Amino acid sequence: MKPFVYITRKLPEEVVTPLREKYEVKMWDKEDVIVPRTVLLEEASKADALLTMLSDQIDEELLSAGEQLKVVANLAVGYDNIDIEAATKRGVTICNTPDVLTDSTADLTFGLLMAAARRIVEGAEFIKAGQWKSWSPLLLAGYDIHHKTIGIVGMGSIGSTVAKRATGFDMEILYHNRSRKMEVESELGATYCSFDELVERSDFIVCLTPLTAETKDLFTRDVFKRMKKTAVFVNASRGPVVNEQELYEALKEGDIAAAGLDVFDKEPIDETHPLLTLSNVVAIPHIGSASIETRMKMMNLCVENIDLILSGQEPKTHVNK
Numbered sequence: 001m002k003p004f005v006y007i008t009r010k011l012p013e014e015v016v017t018p019l020r021e022k023y024e025v026k027m028w029d030k031e032d033v034i035v036p037r038t039v040l041l042e043e044a045s046k047a048d049a050l051l052t053m054l055s056d057q058i059d060e061e062l063l064s065a066g067e068q069l070k071v072v073a074n075l076a077v078g079y080d081n082i083d084i085e086a087a088t089k090r091g092v093t094i095c096n097t098p099d100v101l102t103d104s105t106a107d108l109t110f111g112l113l114m115a116a117a118r119r120i121v122e123g124a125e126f127i128k129a130g131q132w133k134s135w136s137p138l139l140l141a142g143y144d145i146h147h148k149t150i151g152i153v154g155m156g157s158i159g160s161t162v163a164k165r166a167t168g169f170d171m172e173i174l175y176h177n178r179s180r181k182m183e184v185e186s187e188l189g190a191t192y193c194s195f196d197e198l199v200e201r202s203d204f205i206v207c208l209t210p211l212t213a214e215t216k217d218l219f220t221r222d223v224f225k226r227m228k229k230t231a232v233f234v235n236a237s238r239g240p241v242v243n244e245q246e247l248y249e250a251l252k253e254g255d256i257a258a259a260g261l262d263v264f265d266k267e268p269i270d271e272t273h274p275l276l277t278l279s280n281v282v283a284i285p286h287i288g289s290a291s292i293e294t295r296m297k298m299m300n301l302c303v304e305n306i307d308l309i310l311s312g313q314e315p316k317t318h319v320n321k
């Protein structure tokens with residue numbers, strides 16, 4: 001019997017073809033609907049490999065249902081949706097998609113920063129609503145980006161690629177990370193500082209830290225209050241790193257100027273969420289890595305990793321080695 005691969009979302013057929021040639025492959029048939037939990041549990045109980053999305057919870061229950069599971073290839077660099085400890089205990093290999101998405105995610109993060117600072121989305125909505133009556137000196141005036149200070153929380157490869165973008169805008173770069181990154185200091189002139197100092201000194205605070213027990217609720221009202229009143233906050237990591245209710249209060253009360261958000265506590269965010277009522281929020285639906293080229297590379301990497309594991313080889317990107 002051929003090994004069974006279950007894919008939790010409808011992917012382009014050309015991506016899946018190499019797997020179909022060697023394995024029995026089944027795919028959830030919807031592009032934009034999460035596979036129901038009961039279906040996922042049922043398919044996992046028969047699967048040798050799963051190709052999952054960041055919206056699938058790969059927890060103890062799922063892993064114990066997957067008695068013959070050898071690999072979970074997650075279509076994301078982040079893997080906070082997976083219980084790594086439980087997978088490791090069971091000998092299940094977890095793979096993610098780093099590197100291939102670094103530049104695209106950094107581009108989007110910087111774009112979000114620019115959109116929030118220069119009120120680009122507000123401007124686009126304004127003109128489409130027929131509100132533009134005349135050119136005027138302070139119409140939709142935002143904040144400059146060039147020659148300002150950017151503070152990056154989480155200096156992994158996406159963080160350092162955002163820092164590289166910032167050098168093109170002549171920005172001073174501060175960063176906070178678990179460990180110092182000597183190469184970003186020497187190559188990009190970035191300065192390591194404490195979280196508190198970064199928060200107080202930066203004009204743009206960009207959150208790119210992974211979601212862990214330590215980073216959950218890292219950004220609270222108290223932290224926003226310590227930022228400059230003109231600060232722009234950008235989150236392109238994971239929603240739960242920010243206390244959303246307190247971010248809402250900070251934006252509403254003017255503790256900070258604006259926010260650009262690609263990620264939310266609960267995704268998809270409810271359209272009635274208070275944050276979405278604020279004109280100083282640019283909100284986008286977790287599309288950090290969503291360029292066609294990059295998403296194809298991510299899908300192909302997952303497919304390659306599954307094939308490598310099922311043929312007894314080491315995968316390209318192994319989270320729990």
Ligand code: DGY
Nearest residue numbers: 076077078287288289
């Ligand atoms: C990831 O890969 O973790 C990103 O959040 C996807 O855009």
